[in-house]
Amino acid sequence: MSSRSVTIKDIAKILGISKSTVSRALSEHSDVNQETRKKILEVAQQLNYQPNALALNLKQQRTNTIGVIIPETVNRFFAKAIGGIQRVANLAGYNVMICQSDESYITEKNNLRSLIASHVDGVIISVSSETDRTDHFDLLLQKKIPVVFFDRIREDLHTSQVYTDNYEISFAGTEHLIQQGCQRIAIIAGPQNLHNSRNRLNGYMDALKKHDRPVKESYIVHSNFTGGNIEEYTRYLINLPQRPDAVFAINDYAAVEMMHVFKKNGLKIPDDIAVLGFNNENIGRFVEPPLSTIDLPSYDMGAVSAEILLAQIRDASAPIQRKLVKSQLIIRESTHRITTP
Amino acid sequence: MSSRSVTIKDIAKILGISKSTVSRALSEHSDVNQETRKKILEVAQQLNYQPNALALNLKQQRTNTIGVIIPETVNRFFAKAIGGIQRVANLAGYNVMICQSDESYITEKNNLRSLIASHVDGVIISVSSETDRTDHFDLLLQKKIPVVFFDRIREDLHTSQVYTDNYEISFAGTEHLIQQGCQRIAIIAGPQNLHNSRNRLNGYMDALKKHDRPVKESYIVHSNFTGGNIEEYTRYLINLPQRPDAVFAINDYAAVEMMHVFKKNGLKIPDDIAVLGFNNENIGRFVEPPLSTIDLPSYDMGAVSAEILLAQIRDASAPIQRKLVKSQLIIRESTHRITTP
DNA sequence: GTGAAAGCGCTAACAA
DNA sequence: TTGTTAGCGCTTTCAC
Numbered sequence: 001m002s003s004r005s006v007t008i009k010d011i012a013k014i015l016g017i018s019k020s021t022v023s024r025a026l027s028e029h030s031d032v033n034q035e036t037r038k039k040i041l042e043v044a045q046q047l048n049y050q051p052n053a054l055a056l057n058l059k060q061q062r063t064n065t066i067g068v069i070i071p072e073t074v075n076r077f078f079a080k081a082i083g084g085i086q087r088v089a090n091l092a093g094y095n096v097m098i099c100q101s102d103e104s105y106i107t108e109k110n111n112l113r114s115l116i117a118s119h120v121d122g123v124i125i126s127v128s129s130e131t132d133r134t135d136h137f138d139l140l141l142q143k144k145i146p147v148v149f150f151d152r153i154r155e156d157l158h159t160s161q162v163y164t165d166n167y168e169i170s171f172a173g174t175e176h177l178i179q180q181g182c183q184r185i186a187i188i189a190g191p192q193n194l195h196n197s198r199n200r201l202n203g204y205m206d207a208l209k210k211h212d213r214p215v216k217e218s219y220i221v222h223s224n225f226t227g228g229n230i231e232e233y234t235r236y237l238i239n240l241p242q243r244p245d246a247v248f249a250i251n252d253y254a255a256v257e258m259m260h261v262f263k264k265n266g267l268k269i270p271d272d273i274a275v276l277g278f279n280n281e282n283i284g285r286f287v288e289p290p291l292s293t294i295d296l297p298s299y300d301m302g303a304v305s306a307e308i309l310l311a312q313i314r315d316a317s318a319p320i321q322r323k324l325v326k327s328q329l330i331i332r333e334s335t336h337r338i339t340t341p
Numbered sequence: 342m343s344s345r346s347v348t349i350k351d352i353a354k355i356l357g358i359s360k361s362t363v364s365r366a367l368s369e370h371s372d373v374n375q376e377t378r379k380k381i382l383e384v385a386q387q388l389n390y391q392p393n394a395l396a397l398n399l400k401q402q403r404t405n406t407i408g409v410i411i412p413e414t415v416n417r418f419f420a421k422a423i424g425g426i427q428r429v430a431n432l433a434g435y436n437v438m439i440c441q442s443d444e445s446y447i448t449e450k451n452n453l454r455s456l457i458a459s460h461v462d463g464v465i466i467s468v469s470s471e472t473d474r475t476d477h478f479d480l481l482l483q484k485k486i487p488v489v490f491f492d493r494i495r496e497d498l499h500t501s502q503v504y505t506d507n508y509e510i511s512f513a514g515t516e517h518l519i520q521q522g523c524q525r526i527a528i529i530a531g532p533q534n535l536h537n538s539r540n541r542l543n544g545y546m547d548a549l550k551k552h553d554r555p556v557k558e559s560y561i562v563h564s565n566f567t568g569g570n571i572e573e574y575t576r577y578l579i580n581l582p583q584r585p586d587a588v589f590a591i592n593d594y595a596a597v598e599m600m601h602v603f604k605k606n607g608l609k610i611p612d613d614i615a616v617l618g619f620n621n622e623n624i625g626r627f628v629e630p631p632l633s634t635i636d637l638p639s640y641d642m643g644a645v646s647a648e649i650l651l652a653q654i655r656d657a658s659a660p661i662q663r664k665l666v667k668s669q670l671i672i673r674e675s676t677h678r679i680t681t682p
Numbered sequence: 683g684t685g686a687a688a689g690c691g692c693t694a695a696c697a698a
Numbered sequence: 699t700t701g702t703t704a705g706c707g708c709t710t711t712c713a714c
Contacts, residue, residue: 073424393706400708
């Protein structure tokens with residue numbers, strides 16, 4: 001009942017042998033006399049010996065822990081990604097330390113500092129929407145801590161990156177709207193310092209160009225992900241002299257809120273205005289009409305990120321990887337016009 | 342540019358003093374000559390000295406890390422709770438290690454084992470819906486690791502607990518439905534090994550009794566939180582000889598899905614059937630009609646849990662606490678009948 | 683006020 | 699095959 005836990009020293013004392021022998025027997029990969037090994041294992045079992053991870057950490061200067069920095073856990077996209085990361089990490093015997101940047105550069109920097117101070121073996125990160133510089137990542141590279149960026153990546157850094165095809169899927173979504181006969185397609189675009197947002201906007205614009213639709217500034221609204229002003233933006237769009245007949249929203253919550261406002265203003269969805277979301281939240285299946293959206297492979301992106309990171313942790317010479325995980329267009333009724341051209 | 346980080350030994354060598362003096366100067370609370378202290382701090386600053394947390398951990402047998410076990414991060418309730426926990430923990434200089442039990446007893450047990458192996462200083466936990474025993478928590482108590490249960494608590498254990506008034510709020514919600522003139526109120530109840538679910542069911546039943554409504558077995562459906570069978574349950578309720586005219590759902594997702602099915606079957610909400618949700622998800626504001634629900638104080642529960650835990654970590658003799666954080670009934674149109682009795 | 687030495691629990695190089 | 703020793707980076711007695 002002593003609250004002190006048992007150490008190899010205790011086992012050694014009991015058997016009258018040295019602690020190095022005990023250490024060797026316990027760590028499998030050294031030659032120890034079968035007899036003594038057996039005895040050691042028995043005693044270890046009896047005393048319910050558990051190696052002290054803290055001692056190992058100090059000795060080996062690693063922690064079997066990976067750090068994760070994401071903007072926020074309440075965002076379903078990241079919550080799912082965490083699931084994928086943890087799955088892979090836990091199977092490999094790694095713990096996961098999670099930090100939230102709350103979309104703030106300074107918090108992200110502090111998170112990073114504290115993860116480094118905790119000597120995590122590697123870091124997976126999706127940068128905050130506010131972050132427009134990369135100097136705070138230098139410390140990781142300096143300390144040779146493996147790092148994988150996912151989703152919100154930084155192409156300018158020479159590190160592993162896991163991302164999805166924002167440009168292509170945005171292109172495909174816009175093209176889908178065009179094929180439904182939509183002529184004036186508006187977009188709620190994200191923060192332009194984010195690579196993803198730029199790609200999405202480019203995909204949208206290029207699809208319009210391909211089909212000879214003019215790209216109008218007034219149809220492009222710049223927002224952030226928290227969507228505080230969606231109602232205002234929606235009203236703005238409704239009141240345009242040339243009201244759009246389709247809108248590609250920044251995410252499903254914005255899309256649903258917009259639908260709400262459109263309906264209150266007597267607009268029919270999708271015939272007066274088609275609505276396409278982004279993120280495939282549960283909510284989209286239960287609104288009227290059900291929301292078309294883009295399914296982002298967040299769980300898989302998390303899992304893939306963890307796999308790449310672990311490979312780099314285990315072998316410092318493992319190559320930097322850039323991996324694409326594809327998104328998918330999910331067509332429901334909010335963009336499905338009966339009267340296609 | 343050496344990748345080895347600087348230690349107190351380095352500083353000592355440079356100044357030609359002993360490392361104990363350096364240690365003392367750096368750890369504030371010992372008397373060191375003003376002159377030498379100043380020099381030490383200067384050099385430390387110059388070399389950008391960072392104490393090695395691993396060495397400290399071993400020495401002091403603690404890690405400045407708290408462990409958190411929750412059923413799943415994709416559940417918005419828990420995602421928000423994590424936010425509250427992290428806020429408080431980070432301000433106090435603690436890191437947070439998060440594990441998901443995926444609603445599985447065995448995973449929960451493994452999570453616990455791995456957190457203990459990592460020597461977390463304390464644990465915050467919300468038990469899985471599958472967990473119907475407490476033996477796996479003994480290890481925590483044995484090792485005298487402070488623990489706080491939140492939301493999904495275990496009243497039978499002598500530990501700190503943070504919970505909300507499930508009974509009272511469920512009573513209030515049911516009473517609200519009665520006051521709207523509902524006569525036959527059904528409930529989608531949760532797993533009965535969960536304390537919360539039992540309390541909610543009891544609140545529901547007692548409210549009915551108080552107002553002389555009979556409690557009918559056929560109006561009580563037992564479900565789990567993932568809600569795979571909601572559509573089936575809904576159809577079952579619709580087809581009852583005495584169709585209910587109100588339903589108190591297990592959570593907002595279930596409520597929204599039920600509304601969807603009700604509407605498809607030509608039922609008007611709330612006049613044919615009123616719907617009350619649970620959890621106050623964003624989704625509830627944007628469905629037709631907007632969903633009445635219960636707002637659970639998840640962020641606050643997380644924050645309060647962390648505060649209690651930290652108090653117990655800092656002072657082992659700090660008292661066990663049981664703290665109630667109140668929920669709130671949010672009335673929207675899905676339960677607001679114009680024709681009250 | 684400062685230094686020497688021991689120790690947290692473990693591993694690993696070197697000796698025997 | 700096993701024991702001795704040193705050391706990971708830090709704190710903390712105990713001398714001086």
